[in-house]
Amino acid sequence: MIIDTHTHYDDEAFDEDRDALLSSLKEQGIEMAVNIGANIERTKKTLDLTESYPFLYGAVGVHPSETEELNESLMDWLEEAAKKPKVVAIGEIGLDYHWEEPEREVQKYWFIRQLSLARKAGLPVVIHSRDAAKDTLDIMKEHKSWEIGGVIHCFSYGLELAKEYLDMGFYLGIGGVVTFANAKKLKEVVSYMPLDRIVLETDCPYLSPVPFRGKRNSSLNLPYVAEAISQLKGITKEKVIEITNENARKLYRLGQ
Ligand code: NI
Numbered sequence: 001m002i003i004d005t006h007t008h009y010d011d012e013a014f015d016e017d018r019d020a021l022l023s024s025l026k027e028q029g030i031e032m033a034v035n036i037g038a039n040i041e042r043t044k045k046t047l048d049l050t051e052s053y054p055f056l057y058g059a060v061g062v063h064p065s066e067t068e069e070l071n072e073s074l075m076d077w078l079e080e081a082a083k084k085p086k087v088v089a090i091g092e093i094g095l096d097y098h099w100e101e102p103e104r105e106v107q108k109y110w111f112i113r114q115l116s117l118a119r120k121a122g123l124p125v126v127i128h129s130r131d132a133a134k135d136t137l138d139i140m141k142e143h144k145s146w147e148i149g150g151v152i153h154c155f156s157y158g159l160e161l162a163k164e165y166l167d168m169g170f171y172l173g174i175g176g177v178v179t180f181a182n183a184k185k186l187k188e189v190v191s192y193m194p195l196d197r198i199v200l201e202t203d204c205p206y207l208s209p210v211p212f213r214g215k216r217n218s219s220l221n222l223p224y225v226a227e228a229i230s231q232l233k234g235i236t237k238e239k240v241i242e243i244t245n246e247n248a249r250k251l252y253r254l255g256q
Helices: 018-028 040-052 065-067 072-080 104-121 132-143 159-167 184-192 219-233 237-251
Strands: 002-007 028-034 056-060 085-095 125-130 150-152 171-174 199-200
Touching: 002 199, 002 219, 002 237, 018 028, 018 171, 018 219, 028 040, 028 219, 040 056, 056 072, 065 085, 065 104, 072 132, 085 104, 085 132, 104 125, 104 132, 104 184, 125 132, 132 159, 159 171, 159 184, 171 184, 184 199, 199 237, 219 237
Parallel strands: 002 028, 028 056, 056 085, 085 125, 125 150, 150 171, 171 199
Antiparallel strands: none
16 A cells, blocks of 8 residues: 655646545555645645545645735635644645746745744645745754655755755655656766655656656556556565655654
8 A cells, every 4th residue: 555645636737537536546546645735725625625535635835836816815815724634734825936927936825934933833845946945044043944844846946955954854755757767867866865754756747757657647556656666666566555655644744
């Protein structure tokens, strides 16, 4: 049984068969999945999904590219949402400089506010950081993020940054990208880092592993990710699954 630490089953890519797929995950070897909020509307959908499926947990939060919508009353709403029993994290939050919008100052402001929300709620954070390595690290250090804890989702930076986040006690989310032939930097990170700090994730419907690259992703593809990690680590796929499951429970503070 595998735990998927990062999914977006509220995405329209699942509109046609969401219930059939989610209802079948458990019998197909997926023990648990965490659906991650991307904006307010999708956080609401996340909460609905966690109420419908016992094995599904949720993270509430607003992705950096969606922070333009945030205001004080929505922050109050997020604070209340974070108290729901199946909410296990604040996320995904962070910085994304791949796109020009929203302005960097806007992204930074709401990133810091949501970090504070996580601290107040006593929940770990799910960090999204793209083309924003320095600012993300600076903010996380300045705000003592090691006291909050969490995961750097879809880790895409090099060894140096990996060491920084590992030193702060963070987990690194590893997904389909590790199966890509050209993912040299990530393979180097996975080879180097301790297995007890890796969590498996799909980011579905995105980032399908080889041999399904480009197609819709789901938690069912995680064995390909575990296999790629097992080859880099020189251990069995079963061992990778066993240890990363343990990590996922620690990350989201879920009992055995
Ligand atoms: Ni995501």
